[in-house]
Amino acid sequence: MEIDSPPLVIHNVHFIWDDLNTPYTITIENGLISAIYPTPPPPAHVPYATNINGNHGTVLPSFCQPHIHLDNPYLIHRGPPMVCGSFCEALELTNFSRQEYTEEDLIERGRRLIMENVQVGVTSMRCHVEVDEMVGLKCLEAGLKLKKEFGDEGRGICDIQIAVFAQEAVFIGEDNGVAMRKLFFEACEREGVDAIGSTPYVETTVALAKKNIDWIIDIAMLNKKHLDLHLDHNLSLRNEPLIYHLIHTLKSRSWSTSMPSHLRITLGHCTRLSLFPPYELRQLHELISTDNLPIHFVGVPAVDLYFMGRGPTDGPATGGGATERGTLPVIDWIRNYDFDVALGVGNVGNAFTPMGGVDPLGMAAWLGTVYQGGSQADCRVLLECITTRAKEAIGVMQNQYKDDDRMAISVGDQADLVIVGQRSRDMGVHELFVEPGYGRIVIKGGKIVAKRAVETWIA
Incomplete structure (x- = not known):
C-alpha cells in the first residue's frame, strides 16, 4: 500500500x-x-x-531549459584546440569528438548536465539529441535512458523532453541524404521522443533549406510531435528569412486544425528576425496569429552573441568598423509586439559556448545589460522567459494565469x-x-x- x-x-x-x-x-x-x-x-x-x-x-x-543540447556538453577539453571560434570550426571540433562517442560517455556527460540544471532550479528541459550517419542512434538511446532516469519513472526530479535533431544537412552526400533521412525517420518513431527538429540553414542552398523545412514539418505532423527548428541564424539583410516559408508550409499543411492543441512549434536563434523593422514585425505577428499557429521563439543569446559579428576571417571581431552582434530582443518583442518568446542556455562547455554555465537566472542577469533593460518591469519579463514562458514554449504549461500574471504563485498550482x-x-x-x-x-x-x-x- x-x-x-x-x-x-x-x-x-x-x-x-x-x-x-x-x-x-x-x-x-x-x-x-x-x-x-x-x-x-x-x-x-x-x-x-x-x-x-x-x-x-x-x-x-521553477526554471525551464527550452533549448539545450544533451549530447555535446563538456567537450571543450577534448580534441584539437579551438583557434578562431567560428561556427564552422565549432561544427568541425564537435564532429571530431562525436567520432568517439560511446553510450557510457553520453550518459555520463548528459547526467552531469541534468544534475547541474536541477541544482540551480530547473525542473523541465527540452534536450536536443543528434541523429545522423556518424553517431547513428547513440545519442537518442542515451537521451531516452536519461529521460527515464530523471523523470517520473525514475528519480522524479526533472521532466526531460527528447528532441530528435538533425544538426547536419539532410540533402547532401553521395546518395543525396537518403540513408540519413531513413535513419532519422526511424529515430522519430521511437517511443519516448517528444519533439522533432532540424537546422535548415546548414543546407547548401536556400532551395534545399526550404526543402528541409517541408520535410521536417511532414515528419513532425506524421508522428504527432512538437516541431523544434534552429532557424535564421544570421545577421545579414542579404539572406532571405526562412520564417516566411515555414509559416507558408505550416498553413498549407493545416497544422492548426490537424495537430493536437498541446503541440508547439519552437524556433531557436532566429537572429535574422532581429533586423526586422517595426512594420515587418507587426506583419509577422499577424501572419502567425491569423491561423493561431502555436509558434514560440527561443533566444539563445550565449551562442548568438558568440558567433555573430565576426571579422572577415571568421575569427573574433577586430577594430576599424562597427561590429554587429544580435540575439532576439525578447523584452521588446514581448512588450511591443506580443510574441511568445523564451530564453535558453543552448550549449555548455563546448565550442559553441566555451564559457558560462547552466544557470538560467545567471543568464537573465547579464541579459539585462544586453537588452538595456534595467527596470523592475524588464526584470520580470526576463524572469518569465526562463520560467513560465519557457515552459509554454515546450508545451509543459498552458497560458493560464491568475490576473494574467505569469509569475504568480497561487493555491492549487503544481508545486x-x-x-x-x-x-x-x-x-x-x-x-x-x-x-x-x-x-x-x-x-x-x-x-x-x-x-x-x-x-x-x-x-
Missing part, C-alpha cells in the same frame, strides 16, 4: 511582487500548493509535516518551485539580477529535489 508523503511547509519566503517586509509560508500537499499565508513571528511548526526554513529567499516558479538566495529588504526584484543568489532550494511535484548552500568566511 502506497503511503502519501507528509505535507511540506516552507516558512519565511518572499514573493517578487509583494511587501518586502512580509515573509510568507507555503504549504504543499499531494504535489499542489494548498495554502499561502504570512509567516507568524516566530514561525509556527506544523505537526505531521516536513517544515523547512526558506531563510527569506525569493520563491519563483514546482525554486527558492533563491536570501533577500535583502530594499532591492526588490533587482536583488536577483544584481547578484543571482547561489543558494537554492528546488521543489518538484511538492518534494525537495535539490539544495545548494553558501558558506562564507572572511578574515
Whole structure:
C-alpha cells in the first residue's frame, strides 16, 4: 500500500511582487500548493509535516531549459584546440569528438548536465539529441535512458523532453541524404521522443533549406510531435528569412486544425528576425496569429552573441568598423509586439559556448545589460522567459494565469518551485539580477529535489 508523503511547509519566503517586509509560508500537499499565508513571528511548526526554513529567499516558479543540447556538453577539453571560434570550426571540433562517442560517455556527460540544471532550479528541459550517419542512434538511446532516469519513472526530479535533431544537412552526400533521412525517420518513431527538429540553414542552398523545412514539418505532423527548428541564424539583410516559408508550409499543411492543441512549434536563434523593422514585425505577428499557429521563439543569446559579428576571417571581431552582434530582443518583442518568446542556455562547455554555465537566472542577469533593460518591469519579463514562458514554449504549461500574471504563485498550482538566495529588504526584484543568489532550494511535484548552500568566511 502506497503511503502519501507528509505535507511540506516552507516558512519565511518572499514573493517578487509583494511587501518586502512580509515573509510568507507555503504549504504543499499531494504535489499542489494548498495554502499561502504570512509567516507568524516566530514561525509556527506544523505537526505531521516536513517544515523547512526558506531563510527569506525569493520563491519563483521553477526554471525551464527550452533549448539545450544533451549530447555535446563538456567537450571543450577534448580534441584539437579551438583557434578562431567560428561556427564552422565549432561544427568541425564537435564532429571530431562525436567520432568517439560511446553510450557510457553520453550518459555520463548528459547526467552531469541534468544534475547541474536541477541544482540551480530547473525542473523541465527540452534536450536536443543528434541523429545522423556518424553517431547513428547513440545519442537518442542515451537521451531516452536519461529521460527515464530523471523523470517520473525514475528519480522524479526533472521532466526531460527528447528532441530528435538533425544538426547536419539532410540533402547532401553521395546518395543525396537518403540513408540519413531513413535513419532519422526511424529515430522519430521511437517511443519516448517528444519533439522533432532540424537546422535548415546548414543546407547548401536556400532551395534545399526550404526543402528541409517541408520535410521536417511532414515528419513532425506524421508522428504527432512538437516541431523544434534552429532557424535564421544570421545577421545579414542579404539572406532571405526562412520564417516566411515555414509559416507558408505550416498553413498549407493545416497544422492548426490537424495537430493536437498541446503541440508547439519552437524556433531557436532566429537572429535574422532581429533586423526586422517595426512594420515587418507587426506583419509577422499577424501572419502567425491569423491561423493561431502555436509558434514560440527561443533566444539563445550565449551562442548568438558568440558567433555573430565576426571579422572577415571568421575569427573574433577586430577594430576599424562597427561590429554587429544580435540575439532576439525578447523584452521588446514581448512588450511591443506580443510574441511568445523564451530564453535558453543552448550549449555548455563546448565550442559553441566555451564559457558560462547552466544557470538560467545567471543568464537573465547579464541579459539585462544586453537588452538595456534595467527596470523592475524588464526584470520580470526576463524572469518569465526562463520560467513560465519557457515552459509554454515546450508545451509543459498552458497560458493560464491568475490576473494574467505569469509569475504568480497561487493555491492549487503544481508545486514546482525554486527558492533563491536570501533577500535583502530594499532591492526588490533587482536583488536577483544584481547578484543571482547561489543558494537554492528546488521543489518538484511538492518534494525537495535539490539544495545548494553558501558558506562564507572572511578574515
